Amino acid sequence: MHIHFLDSYRPGDSLIHRLEARIKFILTIAFILTTALTPQDAWPVYLLLLTIVLSVIVLSDLGVGTVLKRAMLAIPFILAALPTVFTLKGEVAWQVSLGSLEIRFYQPGLVRFVSIALKSWLSVQAAIVLASTTQFTDLLMAMRAVGVPRLMVAIFSLMWRYLFVLADEALRLMRARAARSGQSDRPDLKPGGNFAWRTRITGGMAGSLFIRAIERSDRIYNAMLARGYDGEVRSRPLPKFELIHWLMLIGGLLALVCLLGLAHFGF
Amino acid sequence: MHHSIEIRHLSFAYPDGHKALDDVSLKIEPCEKVALVGPNGAGKSTLILHLNGILQGQGEVCVAGLPVTKENLGKVRARVGLVFQTPDDQLFSPTVYDDVAFGPLYQGLPIEEVQARVEEALETVHMRAYAHRVSHHLSVGEKKRIAIATVLSMKPEVLVLDEPTAGLDPRARRSLIKLLDELPLTMLVSTHDMYMVRELFPRMVIMDQGRIVADGDTQALMADEALLEAHGLEKP
Amino acid sequence: MSSLLSPQPMHIPDGFLSVVVSLVLWVISVIVIFFALRRVNQDLGERQVPLMGVLAAAIFAGQMLNFTVAGGTSGHLMGAAIATILLGPWAAILVMTTVVGVQALIFQDGGLLVLGANIFNMGIIGVAVSYMVYRSFQKISGGNRWGIFAGGFLAAWLSIFIAALAVAIQLALSGTSPANIAIPAMAGIHALIGLGEGLITLGALAFVYATRRDLLGEEAQGARGGAVVWIAGLLIALALAIASPLASAHPDGLEWVAEQKGFLDTAQGPLYEIIPDYIFPGISNEALATILAGIVGSLIVFGLALAMAYTRKSRGASSR
Numbered sequence: 001m002h003i004h005f006l007d008s009y010r011p012g013d014s015l016i017h018r019l020e021a022r023i024k025f026i027l028t029i030a031f032i033l034t035t036a037l038t039p040q041d042a043w044p045v046y047l048l049l050l051t052i053v054l055s056v057i058v059l060s061d062l063g064v065g066t067v068l069k070r071a072m073l074a075i076p077f078i079l080a081a082l083p084t085v086f087t088l089k090g091e092v093a094w095q096v097s098l099g100s101l102e103i104r105f106y107q108p109g110l111v112r113f114v115s116i117a118l119k120s121w122l123s124v125q126a127a128i129v130l131a132s133t134t135q136f137t138d139l140l141m142a143m144r145a146v147g148v149p150r151l152m153v154a155i156f157s158l159m160w161r162y163l164f165v166l167a168d169e170a171l172r173l174m175r176a177r178a179a180r181s182g183q184s185d186r187p188d189l190k191p192g193g194n195f196a197w198r199t200r201i202t203g204g205m206a207g208s209l210f211i212r213a214i215e216r217s218d219r220i221y222n223a224m225l226a227r228g229y230d231g232e233v234r235s236r237p238l239p240k241f242e243l244i245h246w247l248m249l250i251g252g253l254l255a256l257v258c259l260l261g262l263a264h265f266g267f
Numbered sequence: 268m269h270h271s272i273e274i275r276h277l278s279f280a281y282p283d284g285h286k287a288l289d290d291v292s293l294k295i296e297p298c299e300k301v302a303l304v305g306p307n308g309a310g311k312s313t314l315i316l317h318l319n320g321i322l323q324g325q326g327e328v329c330v331a332g333l334p335v336t337k338e339n340l341g342k343v344r345a346r347v348g349l350v351f352q353t354p355d356d357q358l359f360s361p362t363v364y365d366d367v368a369f370g371p372l373y374q375g376l377p378i379e380e381v382q383a384r385v386e387e388a389l390e391t392v393h394m395r396a397y398a399h400r401v402s403h404h405l406s407v408g409e410k411k412r413i414a415i416a417t418v419l420s421m422k423p424e425v426l427v428l429d430e431p432t433a434g435l436d437p438r439a440r441r442s443l444i445k446l447l448d449e450l451p452l453t454m455l456v457s458t459h460d461m462y463m464v465r466e467l468f469p470r471m472v473i474m475d476q477g478r479i480v481a482d483g484d485t486q487a488l489m490a491d492e493a494l495l496e497a498h499g500l501e502k503p
Numbered sequence: 504m505s506s507l508l509s510p511q512p513m514h515i516p517d518g519f520l521s522v523v524v525s526l527v528l529w530v531i532s533v534i535v536i537f538f539a540l541r542r543v544n545q546d547l548g549e550r551q552v553p554l555m556g557v558l559a560a561a562i563f564a565g566q567m568l569n570f571t572v573a574g575g576t577s578g579h580l581m582g583a584a585i586a587t588i589l590l591g592p593w594a595a596i597l598v599m600t601t602v603v604g605v606q607a608l609i610f611q612d613g614g615l616l617v618l619g620a621n622i623f624n625m626g627i628i629g630v631a632v633s634y635m636v637y638r639s640f641q642k643i644s645g646g647n648r649w650g651i652f653a654g655g656f657l658a659a660w661l662s663i664f665i666a667a668l669a670v671a672i673q674l675a676l677s678g679t680s681p682a683n684i685a686i687p688a689m690a691g692i693h694a695l696i697g698l699g700e701g702l703i704t705l706g707a708l709a710f711v712y713a714t715r716r717d718l719l720g721e722e723a724q725g726a727r728g729g730a731v732v733w734i735a736g737l738l739i740a741l742a743l744a745i746a747s748p749l750a751s752a753h754p755d756g757l758e759w760v761a762e763q764k765g766f767l768d769t770a771q772g773p774l775y776e777i778i779p780d781y782i783f784p785g786i787s788n789e790a791l792a793t794i795l796a797g798i799v800g801s802l803i804v805f806g807l808a809l810a811m812a813y814t815r816k817s818r819g820a821s822s823r
Binding site: 007008028029032033035036037070073074077080081083084087088112116117118119120121122123124127128130131136139149151152154155156157158159160161162163165166167169170171173174192195196198199200201202203204205206207208209210211212213214216217218220221224229230 | 519521522525537549550553555556557559560562564568569570585598609610611614684704705707709710
């Protein structure tokens with residue numbers, strides 16, 4: 001099976017892959033909400049949350065290393081929280097003198113910074129597991145189940161269908177531009193043009209994508225009409241949510257609630 | 268001025284593990300016209316993408332006398348003109364003039380020289396009158412010729428084309444074949460059009476499953492029907 | 504390949520906004536989306552699904568296109584402005600929601616709990632501000648060419664700039680970043696990034712103007728209910744433009760608010776002195792009055808300018 005470089009889904013047959021999409025979807029969001037609601041210095045609870053997510057990763061056969069590596073992508077944003085270390089005043093954890101400059105690392109600031117980093121890291125791992133073990137069509141069904149309007153789901157569905165087609169077009173546009181981005185042998189000439197020119201060219205590429213997309217949508221619309229589309233979005237009924245599913249869902253939610261209770265009142 | 272292509276023991280695998288090129292070696296002399304044929308998935312397009320460094324595999328690729336490395340990419344791309352299969356993905360400027368001017372403009376040439384290059388390139392593809400037309404509204408045949416012009420304006424030493432006659436009606440095809448015949452450049456063309464191969468290309472390279480399985484005189488190879496059939500080709 | 508998908512500075516990941524801020528923005532976004540769905544149903548009719556779906560894919564693909572800024576850094580398109588110009592405000596909101604949603608769900612570009620905030624910043628603020636600027640230029644220039652390009656450029660620039668202010672204030676309100684650092688930093692960086700967005704939008708508009716001028720006509724822009732978006736865009740832009748320097752100058756005020764609103768995820772221990780009575784919003788009455796006065800004053804001035812442009816145009820037309 002040709003895996004498009006963009007697709008996050010990794011086919012597999014693990015317990016997590018086979019788990020009902022609606023349960024996975026709701027529990028992932030609940031897990032992220034739990035990390036968000038966990039108090040900043042409830043370190044033992046963070047450890048428990050990490051254990052939970054790592055266990056799920058192991059059960060999903062995704063490979064802990066692979067998931068952790070992908071989780072690193074969200075790290076750059078942590079710079080936004082870095083200043084808090086120096087501005088959230090309280091007990092001084094560490095002091096550094098650079099000439100006449102005194103740089104203080106405050107403890108409350110450090111606590112906040114580390115907790116933000118942890119919450120973010122835990123949340124993104126959960127999101128990666130969800131996306132890697134659930135086919136997009138199943139995620140759409142989960143969205144329908146939690147109440148996302150049919151029209152919205154239909155737009156998602158069509159976007160997904162054409163996402164890779166258009167992404168490939170974008171890739172080819174960039175390759176075509178690269179192929180014509182040459183450097184002359186003449187030493188007096190500077191390649192690359194200026195910023196304004198480069199961005200306008202990129203804009204033309206985007207414009208080309210959009211125009212072709214709009215014209216393609218005309219053809220898609222005609223094809224849909226030919227199959228009896230009348231504007232009303234109908235979809236297959238959702239498969240039955242069995243008792244065992246309810247039990248798993250409620251069990252998972254209860255576990256997270258208990259963890260929260262522990263976090264807030266147990267320490 | 269080298270006008271040549273030299274590939275030595277090139278191998279390449281895509282990130283998902285699929286091995287697209289397996290120890291490919293190829294040497295093309297100045298002003299030679301070579302056809303690259305083979306079934307879909309043989310690795311023809313992948314090989315072409317190595318010639319200007321869009322893809323980089325293990326082995327050596329030398330184009331117009333320059334090794335294709337990260338440092339040389341700019342200079343390599345000025346010397347080898349790559350024309351892709353879908354013209355829509357190569358014509359990304361509002362007018363034909365803008366598209367053909369992109370190459371020279373990127374290189375930093377003065378405006379008068381850019382103008383001269385654009386006119387010359389359009390003249391070569393017999394589309395001088397189209398300079399201020401909007402590419403989007405042209406026919407496929409016209410777009411393909413403009414796409415070639417966008418590359419010719421860089422005055423490359425080597426021209427590489429991926430499926431130039433695909434999707435063309437007989438008249439447009441005839442006109443494109445005539446154009447390719449007129450161009451005095453070293454040429455490597457990947458194609459399924461066996462009739463064009465017989466007509467224009469004295470040398471033919473057959474690829475299959477990432478390897479070169481035959482490389483030689485077109486007439487001689489085309490006489491070997493068993494060989495052609497074994498690699499999904501039809502004798503014209 | 505990951506460089507193609509590198510997180511944009513505007514996609515906020517989970518953990519960076521407090522639960523209260525996240526939920527409030529979710530509620531607002533959901534309300535707007537529901538409203539947009541109804542509007543689009545009425546205006547576009549059957550064509551809506553294929554058009555919006557494919558264009559959402561195109562915007563996503565368009566965000567992959569890069570251009571070299573300087574040295575090794577590259578910039579990207581966000582696309583709210585061009586979506587608004589091509590589709591009108593309500594469809595654009597839905598398209599941007601889909602793009603941001605897929606980015607969060609599938610590519611972890613932006614968090615799931617904070618998805619409401621990301622949709623609000625890039626979809627709703629981005630679209631509303633773009634619409635306000637572009638539509639104004641359209642009216643002032645009478646659909647003239649310069650109006651399309653100047654309006655498009657400015658719409659794109661402002662959409663990025665104002666959205667960045669919103670992100671900074673949200674981070675400050677959540678206690679993630681101090682306001683006096685976050686706001687100037689985001690404002691400064693995105694004033695520059697907005698230039699890139701403006702120029703790309705200009706290039707895209709040039710292409711569209713040459714190939715399919717009909718797509719830039721009045722129909723998409725004259726969508727019913729557009730006035731609501733126009734006013735919202737103006738209010739948001741003004742509110743953020745006024746609030747940002749204020750908040751930046753008084754970071755403690757916002758930090759105090761953050762403490763109150765962040766109470767859910769703050770420990771009950773002795774690390775912080777939590778004031779037990781939660782007064783919302785915590786900004787003094789004088790400051791509030793000044794801000795309101797500023798908004799009303801700016802609205803009056805803007806309205807006068809627009810009215811003048813209108814009457815001049817109609818007088819010019821009738822005297823022929």
